[in-house]
Amino acid sequence: MDGTSGLRRVAPLLFIAPVIVLMAAFFALPVADLLSMSFQAKHPEAGAGGFSLVNYAKILGDLWYWQMLGNSLALGFCATLTSLAIGYAVAWRLTHCGGWERTLIALACLLPIFVNVIVGILGWYILMLPFGVIQQALDALGLIHGPLRWLRSFWALVGVLTYEHVPFAVLILAASLQNVPADKIAAARILGASGPRILWTVLLPLSMPGIVASSILVFSLSVSSYLVPILITGPRGQFIPISIYSYAAELLDWNMAGALAFILLVVVVVLTYLFIALSNRLTRRGEWSMV
Amino acid sequence: MPDPSADPELILRLEGVSKTFQNQRVLDALDLEIARGEFLTLLGPSGCGKSTTLNIVAGLLSPDGGRMTLRGRAADRLPPRKRRLGMVFQSWALFPHMTVFDNIAYGLKMQGSPSAAVVKTKVDEMLELVRLPGAEGKFPSQLSGGMQQRVALARALVTGPDLLLLDEPLSNLDAALRKEMQVEIKRIHETLKVSTLLVTHSQEEALVMSDRIAVMRGGKIERIAPPAEIYADPRSSFVCTFVGDANVMLGRVEALDAGVARIVLPTGLSLSATARPEWTIGGEAAFAIRPESFAVRPGPVEAEHVWSATVTDRIFKGGTVTYELAAEGAPHLTALALPRAGGRLFERGESVALAFGRQDVIPLADGEMAGAAVRPLTETV
Numbered sequence: 188m189d190g191t192s193g194l195r196r197v198a199p200l201l202f203i204a205p206v207i208v209l210m211a212a213f214f215a216l217p218v219a220d221l222l223s224m225s226f227q228a229k230h231p232e233a234g235a236g237g238f239s240l241v242n243y244a245k246i247l248g249d250l251w252y253w254q255m256l257g258n259s260l261a262l263g264f265c266a267t268l269t270s271l272a273i274g275y276a277v278a279w280r281l282t283h284c285g286g287w288e289r290t291l292i293a294l295a296c297l298l299p300i301f302v303n304v305i306v307g308i309l310g311w312y313i314l315m316l317p318f319g320v321i322q323q324a325l326d327a328l329g330l331i332h333g334p335l336r337w338l339r340s341f342w343a344l345v346g347v348l349t350y351e352h353v354p355f356a357v358l359i360l361a362a363s364l365q366n367v368p369a370d371k372i373a374a375a376r377i378l379g380a381s382g383p384r385i386l387w388t389v390l391l392p393l394s395m396p397g398i399v400a401s402s403i404l405v406f407s408l409s410v411s412s413y414l415v416p417i418l419i420t421g422p423r424g425q426f427i428p429i430s431i432y433s434y435a436a437e438l439l440d441w442n443m444a445g446a447l448a449f450i451l452l453v454v455v456v457v458l459t460y461l462f463i464a465l466s467n468r469l470t471r472r473g474e475w476s477m478v
Numbered sequence: 479m480p481d482p483s484a485d486p487e488l489i490l491r492l493e494g495v496s497k498t499f500q501n502q503r504v505l506d507a508l509d510l511e512i513a514r515g516e517f518l519t520l521l522g523p524s525g526c527g528k529s530t531t532l533n534i535v536a537g538l539l540s541p542d543g544g545r546m547t548l549r550g551r552a553a554d555r556l557p558p559r560k561r562r563l564g565m566v567f568q569s570w571a572l573f574p575h576m577t578v579f580d581n582i583a584y585g586l587k588m589q590g591s592p593s594a595a596v597v598k599t600k601v602d603e604m605l606e607l608v609r610l611p612g613a614e615g616k617f618p619s620q621l622s623g624g625m626q627q628r629v630a631l632a633r634a635l636v637t638g639p640d641l642l643l644l645d646e647p648l649s650n651l652d653a654a655l656r657k658e659m660q661v662e663i664k665r666i667h668e669t670l671k672v673s674t675l676l677v678t679h680s681q682e683e684a685l686v687m688s689d690r691i692a693v694m695r696g697g698k699i700e701r702i703a704p705p706a707e708i709y710a711d712p713r714s715s716f717v718c719t720f721v722g723d724a725n726v727m728l729g730r731v732e733a734l735d736a737g738v739a740r741i742v743l744p745t746g747l748s749l750s751a752t753a754r755p756e757w758t759i760g761g762e763a764a765f766a767i768r769p770e771s772f773a774v775r776p777g778p779v780e781a782e783h784v785w786s787a788t789v790t791d792r793i794f795k796g797g798t799v800t801y802e803l804a805a806e807g808a809p810h811l812t813a814l815a816l817p818r819a820g821g822r823l824f825e826r827g828e829s830v831a832l833a834f835g836r837q838d839v840i841p842l843a844d845g846e847m848a849g850a851a852v853r854p855l856t857e858t859v
Contacts, residue, residue: 374633379585
C-alpha cells in the first residue's frame with residue numbers, strides 16, 4: 188500500500204509513545220500489581236488458591252476504616268472548598284490588575300511551589316504552636332486566654348493543605364477567567380445584575396472548566412496527601428494515606444496497603460466522575476460553545 | 479427657577495464631561511443632549527472619544543469631571559444596573575451558556591422577579607419584534623451573526639430602557655447584512671420610539687439611521703445637526719470630508735458683495751460662493767464642492783461656473799461613475815456622474831467641462847483638509 192499514508196498514521200503515535208511507555212512502566216504496571224496483591228491474603232491458608240477477598244472484607248467490615256475514609260474525604264472536600272474560594276478571588280484580581288500588583292500576585296503564587304513542602308509545613312507548624320507567633324499575638328491582644336490546641340486539629344490540616352494547593356488553583360482559574368470576555372460582564376451589569384448575581388449567573392458558568400479542573404486537582408492531591416497529615420497531626424491521624432503507609436512500611440502488609448489504596452483510588456475516581464457529570468449537566472456543557 | 483436639566487423630556491444630558499487616560503485627554507468638556515425618542519449618532523474616527531462617551535453614559539467608565547443627568551436626575555454616581563439602559567455591544571456580548579430565551583429574559587429577571595407567564599409574554603413580544611420567532615430554545619453559537627445581533631437587540635430592549643446604547647453594533651456583519659440591519663434598527667426605533675445613542679465610524683450608518691449626528695474629533699463634538707443639514711452645511715472641512723466626500727479647496731477672497739464672495743484660486747480659476755461672516759477681502763477662503771455637484775460635460779456648456787478639466791481616471795460602478803479629474807491648479811478633483819444606460823463614458827485623457835453653480839459651493843471655516851485626496855466612494859465600513 189501507500190507507504191507515506193502509513194507513516195502518517197503512525198507518526199502521531201510516535202509523539203505520544205514516550206508518555207505511553209512511562210505511564211505503562213510506572214503507573215499501569217504497579218497499579219495492576221498492587222491490585223493483584225490486594226486480592227491475596229498476606230498469609231494464605233494452605234490449599235487456598237491465590238484469590239482472596241479477605242483484605243476487602245476486613246476493611247469494609249470495620250467501621251474504623253469507614254470513619255477513616257470519611258475523614259479523608261471530608262479533608263479533601265474542605266481543602267478543595269477553601270482553596271477554590273480563595274483561589275477564585277485571587278485569580279479574579281490577577282486577571283483584572285496590572286503592573287506591580289500582577290507581578291506580586293504571580294510571585295506569591297509561585298513561591299509556595301518553589302519552597303520545599305516540608306519547609307513550608309514546618310513554617311506553619313511554628314506559627315500555630317501553642318506558644319507560636321499567632322497565639323502569642325492573639326493572647327497579647329486579649330482575644331484568647333491561654334494556649335489553644337490547634338496544631339493537631341482537622342482545621343489546621345485544612346489550612347495547611349489550602350496553603351499548599353491555592354497556587355495551583357489560582358493558576359488554573361486565572362487561565363479560565365481570562366477567557367470570560369469583559370463585555371459579557373458589562374452586559375450583565377447594565378441589564379441590572381448585582382455583583383453576586385453576575386458571579387452566579389455569568390462568571391461561574393463561564394469559568395466552569397477551570398473550576399472543575401482545579402477542584403479535581405486540589406481534591407485528589409488533598410485526599411492522597413501523606414506529608415501534611417503526618418507532619419501536622421502525627422501518625423495517629425486517622426486518614427487513609429497514613430494507614431496505607433503504616434501497613435506498607437511498618438507492618439509490611441502490602442496486601443492490606445494495596446486494598447486500601449485501591450479503595451481510595453476507586454472512590455476518588457467515582458467522585459470525580461460524578462462531579463464532572465453534575466457540572467456538565469448544570470452548565471449544559473457540550474450544547475453550546477463560546478461566542 | 480426650574481432647573482432646565484430637570485426636564486423629563488430630556489433623556490440624557492452631559493455637561494462638561496471630560497476624561498483623561500494616561501495623560502491623554504480623551505474627552506474635553508463634552509456637552510450633549512438627547513431628547514425623548516431621539517436617535518442620536520456619535521460619528522467619528524477611532525480615538526475621537528465616542529466610545530468613551532458611550533461607556534461613561536453606561537456607567538462602565540467614570541468621568542474625571544462634568545455632570546450627567548438621565549431623565550432629569552443626577553446619574554453621576556448611579557451604578558450601571560440602576561441607570562435603566564439597554565446596550566448592544568460591538569461583539570453583542572450574548573451569554574453563550576444561555577438559550578436565546580434566557581438571554582432575552584435575563585434583564586427582566588435581574589430587574590425584578592416577574593412571574594414566568596409575564597416573562598414569557600415579554601420575550602415572545604421581543605422575538606416577534608426582532609423577527610426571530612421560534613429561536614428561543616437555541617444557543618447563541620447555533621445562530622448566524624445577523625440572528626445574534628437581533629437577540630442582542632431584543633435583550634437590550636425587553637426591559638423598556640429609557641435609553642438604548644448601540645456600540646458599533648453592525649461592524650461584525652458583512653456588507654449586505656449591515657444594510658439590512660440598518661433598516662431593521664431604524665424600523666424598531668420607529669416602532670418603540672426608544673431614545674437611542676449610536677456610536678459608529680460609518681458615515682453611511684449615521685446618515686441612514688439618525689435624527690441627529692454629532693461628529694466627534696479629538697474629544698469634542700465638532701458639529702451636531704440632522705443628517706441632511708450636516709451634509710449640506712458641514713461648516714468645518716473635517717466634518718465635510720468625514721460625512722460624505724468632498725473636493726476641499728483653498729482660495730483668496732477677491733470681492734465681497736451682499737453676502738456673496740468672489741474667490742480666486744492660486745492659478746486663476748475663480749468662482750463665487752455664499753460668504754462666511756469671517757471672510758474679508760484679500761483673506762483666505764476655504765470651500766468644498768461635493769463630487770455629485772459637478773456636472774461633467776463633453777464640451778462648452780452654459781452654467782454659472784464652467785471649469786475645463788482632464789479625466790485622469792475612471793471608476794465604473796454600474797449605476798454611478800466616478801471620474802478623477804485634473805483642472806488647472808486643482809489636480810485632484812473627483813466628480814460623480816450618473817450615466818445613462820449604454821451612454822458614452824469619458825475616457826482617460828479626455829478634456830471635459832465641469833459645470834456647477836454658486837449653491838453647490840460649500841463655504842468652510844477652515845481649509846485643513848484642502849488638497850487631501852477624496853476618499854473612494856466604495857467606502858462601506
